[in-house]
Amino acid sequence: MKPHPKIRKVAKWAAAMFSSLLVLLWAGSAWWETGWYRDSGLNFYVHAGKLRGSAYDTEHLWDGRGEWYIERADRRFEWWFDVNPNGGMWNVGIPLWLFALPALLGTAAAFRLDTLAGVRARGAKCSHCGYDRSATPAKANCPECGTPKNRSRPNE
Numbered sequence: 001m002k003p004h005p006k007i008r009k010v011a012k013w014a015a016a017m018f019s020s021l022l023v024l025l026w027a028g029s030a031w032w033e034t035g036w037y038r039d040s041g042l043n044f045y046v047h048a049g050k051l052r053g054s055a056y057d058t059e060h061l062w063d064g065r066g067e068w069y070i071e072r073a074d075r076r077f078e079w080w081f082d083v084n085p086n087g088g089m090w091n092v093g094i095p096l097w098l099f100a101l102p103a104l105l106g107t108a109a110a111f112r113l114d115t116l117a118g119v120r121a122r123g124a125k126c127s128h129c130g131y132d133r134s135a136t137p138a139k140a141n142c143p144e145c146g147t148p149k150n151r152s153r154p155n156e
């Protein structure tokens, strides 16, 4: 079954919102750093173009309640991964564009699908008089006005 046109529209705008947020987060991380800070265990934060996870003590990852923080970034923007195993302290940076890029591609695909579906829906109607041709053979002239097969239909 084909997805309902409404769902396609909602999906494409939801995808657009989601990828915009990711791009904003990525770009914003050049100036601002935000994350979840725990004294001893696992920390997650976004800064300098990356999502970072670090653990000072790998034995007690979930210890400590931690808290959200946001502050001015003090690191230079980076584009690529980094991994720093440092004794018991792990520190892994994953570039945020790695998340933003597939989201943007997915958004482009969602918009393309919606556009194609629109073209198909119009293709089922006569381009001249709007007669519903869905029961008419593709090569036949319009039974209403005699216009030769639909010119707006792709690949024909």
Ligand SMILES: [Zn+2]
Pocket (backbone or CB within 6 Å): 126, 127, 128, 129, 130, 131, 142, 143, 144, 145, 146, 147
């Ligand atoms: Zn017609």
